[in-house]
């Protein structure tokens with residue numbers, strides 16, 4: 001069967017209907033979720049505290065914000081929580097209400113969508129394919145002088161898996177500050193990055209009030225159903241305005257219970273980092289041997305590839321992979337990308353091998 005639709009990683013029900021494959025049997029290589037599953041500590045805590053549902057969560061989420069602050073080396077006053085990073089993207093778009101925003105792309109589409117709903121106008125700063133989608137810092141710094149009030153970037157970036165190093169980000173913060181631009185950095189995938197890189201912008205939030213760092217637990221902590229995200233900024237006025245606009249108790253009691261222990265599961269965090277790092281290297285090496293693919297060096301838990309020769313397109317690979325119950329992301333609907341790009345995340349080793357076999361068979 002040919003598909004012309006572009007499926008999001010969470011579209012398993014749609015796939016079930018169109019392809020007749022039970023969603024439980026599908027391996028979602030497109031949702032970018034940690035394959036190790038829930039942290040054992042979270043599982044235990046949730047199962048022992050189901051009765052928390054009979055009470056409202058703490059309206060201030062004091063203990064949860066304390067746990068997050070300790071995890072990211074910040075202070076609770078600088079942390080606000082939301083119903084996934086998605087809610088915070090939406091709230092921050094409304095609060096910042098930029099007349100003109102600059103988004104580094106190709107990237108996650110929700111920034112443009114949320115900013116559009118908030119009545120803002122967006123321009124894209126193009127991360128060039130000829131630069132392997134790696135940021136040209138000088139060029140961005142020039143663009144920041146063009147009257148923007150908000151700049152949004154995803155680090156590491158979805159779907160390119162490219163990383164902006166901290167020293168570069170610091171220069172961008174500085175330039176944004178000089179030009180009165182708020183900088184929103186989505187670090188949804190940061191914890192998958194090699195710790196040695198120390199690339200998170202959270203430590204910069206103390207010095208740059210114009211910086212907001214966003215995170216969520218959906219991907220690294222394998223809990224997209226929990227709906228928990230957080231933002232870190234020393235701009236406490238911004239936090240106050242987000243809180244005023246937010247629906248009360250938008251983070252539910254189960255997410256509050258889970259979030260209070262999740263970040264302390266050191267064993268799970270270590271295992272995830274080690275596992276993803278090994279698979280990242282292994283998969284990059286194996287794909288790099290395929291001549292008709294260009295493989296972009298991944299820094300987190302997913303990889304972007306371009307089909308550079310032959311008549312096969314990303315949706316042909318999607319069809320071939322789905323027959324093996326592997327759902328990849330055809331990237332044609334990302335700005336600046338087309339039918340030659342696909343992305344997939346690293347799942348369990350056997351599943352990764354099954355997908356790699358499909359890719360090797362198709363492009364041999």
Ligand SMILES: Cc1ncc(COP(=O)(O)O)c(C=O)c1O
Nearest residue numbers: 084085086108158188216218229
């Ligand atoms: C870059 C990025 N940010 C945010 C989200 C949404 O995360 P959450 O589940 O925390 O709302 C996604 C989901 O795909 C994403 O890729």
